Amino acid sequence: MTARTGAQYKAGLDDGREVWLGDEQIDITTHPAMARSIEGMASYFDYQHLHADEALMAAPHGGQMNVSHLLPRSKKDIQRRHVAFDRLARYSVGMLGRTPDYVNVVLAGHVSRRDIFEQYGDTVFHDRLAAYQREVIDGDLALTHTIVHAAIDKSVGEFEGVNEDLTLRVVDRTAEGVVVRGAKMLATLGPIADELYVYPATPIRPGQEEYAISFAIPVNTPGVVSVCRDPYVVDMDVVDRPFSARFDEQDAVVIFEDVLVPWHRVFIDGNLDVYNRINGGTATGNTQQQTAIRACVKLEFAYDLCVQMAKATGTDAKPDTAAMLGEIYSYLRIARAVVHSAEIKSSDWGGGAWFCHDDISSLRTMMPLWMARVNDIIKTMGSHNLLATPTAAAFDHPRLGPLVEKYLPGAQGVSARERARIFRTAWDFAGSALGSRNELYERFYLGSVGRARALDHRKAQGKGETGAFRELFEDAGIPAADAMAPQSVGATH
Structure with missing residues (x-):
């Protein structure tokens, strides 16, 4: 499938997802508070076609894909991505922080590091990840992430006290997949994205493996609840409010109420070696x-x-x-x-x-x-x-x-x-x-x-970026040990 248009993006949002605004469960495809946000994102998909020479490229399996899906293998690839990122940012003059190319890049980076899975884990998880990226490319899906632990009480550790039961974790494993429960902060674009990609952010210590989970699921998966902040969009002409009239990308807390994640969508399951390396490695x-x-x-x-x-x-x-x-x-x-x-x-x-x-x-x-x-x-x-x-x-x-x-x-x-x-x-x-x-x-x-x-x-x-202090004295012929030794008042050398 080729890169989607704005109309195709909007059609994909009519899927029965559970989104809450205030105390109202809303249909994002008809609710006025979401209309301009959705139009603004739809225009992003059209924009990639208007600037196809910069934003799009041939997909490995046919059709066109956004350049953000490219697995960079050379300096030439880095320059190709630069051109695309610059062009795509100009759609909103940088005011949209979570356009789909952002998480596309994250996913491409993780797929690029198969060596981490080979050295520290099981390559079947990487095979799933690579297969998922192909799904995203073929469908030109709008991804967002939700990766911050729901650590409400900052006086204790992220997974201690009240935080232990709040943040997302694995609570069961079945023949069909893993069952996850808890909350994640903060899904920018979440209510109007196609899929959620949950992946490592900060390291997790041994003994907390149930929190070391990475997966991807559609936003409309049963048990996924998006709780939106107040909308900041305004019903005014773009000339009067060029950003607020179309670029409110909406943020939401995502609650996972015993959500079943199919095995083919599970990319890390308790492997701390991979979990703690993949983010730092990309x-x-x-x-x-x-x-x-x-x-x-x-x-x-x-x-x-x-x-x-x-x-x-x-x-x-x-x-x-x-x-x-x-x-x-x-x-x-x-x-x-x-x-x-x-x-x-x-x-x-x-x-x-x-x-x-x-x-x-x-x-x-x-x-x-x-x-x-x-x-x-x-x-x-x-x-x-x-x-x-x-x-x-x-x-x-x-x-x-x-x-x-x-x-x-x-x-x-x-x-x-x-x-x-x-x-x-x-x-x-x-x-x-x-x-x-x-x-x-x-x-x-x-x-x-x-x-x-x-x-x-x-x-x-x-990296060992120290030594300048000792080098100062060594260049003056003063031994390192003497340079570090305390000196008495009036001492002569």
Whole structure:
């Protein structure tokens, strides 16, 4: 089957899934709160066809597939993916974090590392995983993940106390498959995706094998319950709310009430060796190529948006404004440089899987801070202008139109209509309900900054990236032992 269109994607959602909004179980295909979110995702599927030369490629078994399914085996594959990720991110200027190419990339990375299953597990599980990827390709399915443990009580371990019975785990095994029970956080796109892919995120210790499970199931599987947050979509013209009118990808807690997962959809079942290695063996070099490129596209848009804001207020030549604009541009340049370097230094991570250099993980520690700072700059630069924004319809009103044209123009020849469009876009980007949600998403969708930094530190120590201190003294002819010894006051050497 070739890559789907938006109409085909929408048709696949009419499957009886259990989705809750407030205290109401809803049909997502007819409920008004989901309509624009679904249309926004459907347009993504159409967009891949509009830009087929960049976004699509020949599938191994015939037809076309999204490039995100590619198993990278060379630097050429890395560059091919770069072009596709950049193009797909431009559909929403990076505002959609969970377009299907995201989890497609995760799955492709796991399939690429057959060597981990060969060395530490049973290749029958990898065979299932590879067969599943073919299902996803053939159906051009929209995947999302739900991987965070439901650790409500942070005063104890993830699987201790009340957390023990809350998070997803295996409770039975039958001839048909495994039975799982518990909750997972947080399925962005979950209510309007086709399938859920549950896979390892953080390591699990011995003795907790029942939590070490990886599988994939349709969202409409009996016992799968999606509990949605409040919708942030608005029923307004795209020109007035370019993001909130179509890009609310919806987030949900997913509850698994004794869900039967067929054996052919079970990819890890209690094997800690595989569970604890597969994410570390793929996540940064593979998955973060997609996430970093999306972030670059978003920073590029934010920079240009702020430039337009400065022109519309006549502040573009002021030193403080120029400094803020330069700050955003510096984030963009650094991000691009890190991506470029990581792609140039891409290599075989094992078993022929060709991923970016692990240095790309540095963006995971910095991008959340940069994105929050960009929003702060937008609010600082925009000031009251973010609130003095007539709708597009106001300009067409015979009484109101001439008034807002006269009294709300932009500086430097910017029309009142264009000024309103600029600042309405800025508010939707940084200040609206969806803009605030997106800032929170940027902060945590790859885990906390503190955890990411600690992980990078442990990686550095594991690589032996120490010794500079001792080298300073060794170069001066001071023995290492003496350099480390405590010195008394007034001692001579």
